[in-house]
Amino acid sequence: MLDIAFVNETNYVIDDYKELITNLFFEVIKQENIDKYYEISVVFVTKEKIQEINKQYRSIDQVTDVISFALLEGNYNHYDNITTLGDIFICIEKMKEQAIEYNHSESRELAFLSCHGLLHLLGYDHDNEVNEKIMFKKQKQILNILNIKRKGI
Numbered sequence: 001m002l003d004i005a006f007v008n009e010t011n012y013v014i015d016d017y018k019e020l021i022t023n024l025f026f027e028v029i030k031q032e033n034i035d036k037y038y039e040i041s042v043v044f045v046t047k048e049k050i051q052e053i054n055k056q057y058r059s060i061d062q063v064t065d066v067i068s069f070a071l072l073e074g075n076y077n078h079y080d081n082i083t084t085l086g087d088i089f090i091c092i093e094k095m096k097e098q099a100i101e102y103n104h105s106e107s108r109e110l111a112f113l114s115c116h117g118l119l120h121l122l123g124y125d126h127d128n129e130v131n132e133k134i135m136f137k138k139q140k141q142i143l144n145i146l147n148i149k150r151k152g153i
Contacts, residue, residue: 038085050091068120088117
């Protein structure tokens with residue numbers, strides 16, 4: 001039901017991240033009761049690259065941690081019953097900084113960012129208070145199911 005392509009545009013080794021993200025994505029798909037076959041790309045990028053993407057597509061000239069591009073927003077790409085859901089860009093450097101800043105593991109921060117990115121691809125958003133509450137509750141629920149928790153919480 002899910003094919004994940006990992007692309008690494010950084011100097012960091014990401015092999016350990018692949019299993020974590022794969023397990024997380026399968027849990028999201030399970031929780032969302034999705035029975036369709038999806039392809040997703042996860043691209044690990046540098047601060048410079050994510051800032052460039054953020055500037056080009058969101059008109060925000062700053063580094064961010066994760067950006068998702070959903071391909072299903074009115075543009076359905078069907079190939080032999082396979083739908084390309086979209087791309088998730090994760091800045092590894094920003095992820096590592098935020099893990100330190102929030103005093104939890106890199107795995108926890110990566111899981112949060114990956115979950116956040118995938119939920120965006122599935123149509124969730126935090127563009128207003130109501131939607132934010134729904135999306136963040138879903139993120140927390142999925143991370144808790146996988147026993148991925150913030151320290152002290």
